[in-house]
Amino acid sequence: MRQINFSDAIDDALGQAMAADPRVILLGEDVQGQHGGLFMRFGRERVRNTPISEAAFLGASVAAAMAGLRPVAEVMLVDFIGVGIDALLNHAAKLDAFSGGRWQVPLVVRTTCGGGYGDGGQHEQSLWGWLAHIPGLSVVVPSNPADAGGLMLAALGLGSPVVFMEHKLLSPLWLDFVGSGGRDTVRFDVPASGVRGPAPLVWQPLPIGTAALVRNGSDITIATLGVGVHRALQAATLLEKRGISIGVLDLRSVSPLDKAAVCKEVSRTGRLVVVDEDYEGFGLSGELAAVALEAGLNFQFARVCTQTSIPFARALEDATLPNVERIIKACERLVGKGS
Numbered sequence: 001m002r003q004i005n006f007s008d009a010i011d012d013a014l015g016q017a018m019a020a021d022p023r024v025i026l027l028g029e030d031v032q033g034q035h036g037g038l039f040m041r042f043g044r045e046r047v048r049n050t051p052i053s054e055a056a057f058l059g060a061s062v063a064a065a066m067a068g069l070r071p072v073a074e075v076m077l078v079d080f081i082g083v084g085i086d087a088l089l090n091h092a093a094k095l096d097a098f099s100g101g102r103w104q105v106p107l108v109v110r111t112t113c114g115g116g117y118g119d120g121g122q123h124e125q126s127l128w129g130w131l132a133h134i135p136g137l138s139v140v141v142p143s144n145p146a147d148a149g150g151l152m153l154a155a156l157g158l159g160s161p162v163v164f165m166e167h168k169l170l171s172p173l174w175l176d177f178v179g180s181g182g183r184d185t186v187r188f189d190v191p192a193s194g195v196r197g198p199a200p201l202v203w204q205p206l207p208i209g210t211a212a213l214v215r216n217g218s219d220i221t222i223a224t225l226g227v228g229v230h231r232a233l234q235a236a237t238l239l240e241k242r243g244i245s246i247g248v249l250d251l252r253s254v255s256p257l258d259k260a261a262v263c264k265e266v267s268r269t270g271r272l273v274v275v276d277e278d279y280e281g282f283g284l285s286g287e288l289a290a291v292a293l294e295a296g297l298n299f300q301f302a303r304v305c306t307q308t309s310i311p312f313a314r315a316l317e318d319a320t321l322p323n324v325e326r327i328i329k330a331c332e333r334l335v336g337k338g339s
Helices: 006-020 036-042 054-066 078-092 128-132 145-156 172-178 227-240 259-269 284-294 314-320 324-334
Strands: 002-005 024-028 047-049 070-075 108-113 138-140 162-167 196-199 212-215 220-224 246-250 253-255 271-279 300-306
Touching (some): 002 006, 002 145, 006 036, 006 145, 006 162, 006 172, 006 196, 024 054, 036 047, 054 070, 054 078, 070 078, 078 108, 078 128, 078 162, 108 145, 128 138, 128 162, 128 253, 128 271, 128 284, 138 145, 145 162, 145 196, 212 227, 220 227, 220 324, 227 246, 227 324, 246 259, 259 271, 259 284, 284 300, 300 324
Parallel strands (some): 024 047, 070 108, 138 162, 220 246, 271 300
Antiparallel strands (some): 002 196, 138 253, 212 246
């Protein structure tokens, strides 16, 4: 094992795949600068800068995947994926079903998500619920370096389109960027255990659609992903001192969703709290409640989500996004210990 940071783990797994398979290419805006190690190693034919047009390079990536390549298309921020959503919504996600399996689209869209650093509501959304709503599209959201590398390797071998989302507060590559431009006085609530951690010397793919129970608990199950895992773990530690035992389930992917793991934990604790940085309405939190209800479970439910557009002002942003204080209050209300 070795210690590695979150963004390096993804690049390292990607480099391992590129070395093993010449069909894997990386393209996007300024990828030669953002991923200089991969550019130096594989050259401009396989690490290709594109114009600032998500519609153009996502469309080109779908065609390249259909032609036999395994492209990784990097969209700088998931908020900008809307510019090229037609390529995913109406083409990549549907071609396999519409062609009876004759056409495959082994495409990975790598993008960043999440807020907590003061960039406003057009740059800090999560949107994984929106993307997972599209049949045929897998959506992966890792919470630590080991999962990030293993899930990237799995995404590259899946043979169908995957949106791979990395939270900016976990990525040193992005922390360097968001901390520049006059933001050096802004404090970010960065979970250290997510930014850097143990990882294997040689990557092995992790199964997409398998959740991980990262903390056992008997009173409440918190289901979450990405940075939410670290917020939930911090809240669980504080709640333990107040006599409330919290289990934390890291979903790791939104689509496919590990329904069995959710039901298993909720049936054991009888209480479910969903911590979701995506929007509350019509999203992941409601889907998880439906999954447990359709399984016939009798349980109490609460959710801590983003309920409105993310404000630019840092104090308002902190109050809008899921945070440890909001998680603690939701859990205490659920067991009857809060107001």
